[in-house]
Amino acid sequence: MIILEKLSLFEMLDQIYSLEGIQKLAKVREIPYEEGDTKKKIMKDIVDCLLEEDYFRQHLYVISDQHMKLLRKLLKQQERFILSNRNKEIEAFDELDTLDYVDIDEEREDVFIPMDVRNLIVKIDGPEFEQMRKKVFWLHAILYHAFFLYGVVKMDEVLTMYNARKGFQASSEELEQYxxxxxxxxxxxxxxxxxxxxxxxxxxxxxxxxxxxxxxxxIQYPRTDEILDHYNEGYPISSINYNKIDQFLHTKSMSERQEKNFMKKFYESVIQGEQLAGLLNQFEGYLRDEDEVLFVTRTLKEIIKETPQYKYHGRNAYEI
Structure with missing residues (x-):
């Protein structure tokens, strides 16, 4: 369930972290502290930084379109409530969890949200914020995909991908800002x-x-839907062969969240040029008999051929 805590962000961090953990968090957030500073002193400096409105706003720009839509719906609530689609709704808080604004309990499948964090999101969220969030997130999604597909990519190439999406148009100077x-x-x-x-x-x-x-x-450019599928779903959902693997995983004892993480890691391995043997190793423990081994092996061979790869500068084996 989603639990809107009466506790503040300060109190939540106090419950989660030891002094050593808080010191590590301060280093990650580039917040200076003295060796003799107490845990509460360091936490106060961290919270002051995290809840500074401009800082908070910019960090929310990377929240995906799907997640932002869910957050708006969920944060209208004033108290704890049961999730209607547990995995999807917990996933909507992934970015905030990475940024230390909420705490996701994976085992219990609960999300703990400090009330001051919730209130600040509601305050910041508006037309001007939403306009910039869409622009920054689209660049973020492009670069996420480009990291696996290219490793090195020129500004004019990123600009081509950015402006290829309907409703988006930017200059190189604007992309630098985003x-x-x-x-x-x-x-x-x-x-x-x-x-x-x-x-x-x-x-x-x-x-x-x-x-x-x-x-x-x-360079071969990915389609807009390929970029968004990678970020949002973990793999190209229009691919028959990737869907065969996803459906195969449905028959295994995986949670929806585990399945999505598996598919994303698997897809990224293919893009990076992992060979058949290495890909098969990822299925260790999931192949019960010879028929399943044969099915997965045949499907993987097709996937390797159809997937754009790093070593081909974004092309697939059929295009070489």
């Missing part, structure tokens, strides 16, 4: 000299090898 609003918790790129470069490529030989690899193939 990029600055994406919190570090969600950042996968650094922007340097007109290129978005994945953090894990910086200062490594793999950066040059990625750039060299991209010279062999002209």
């Amino acid at each position: 990029f600055s609003y994406i919190p570090l918790d969600f950042q996968k790129f650094v922007y340097l000299d007109g290129r978005f470069i994945a953090f894990d490529l910086i200062g490594k030989d793999s950066l040059e090898s990625t750039i060299d690899l991209q010279q062999y193939y002209e």
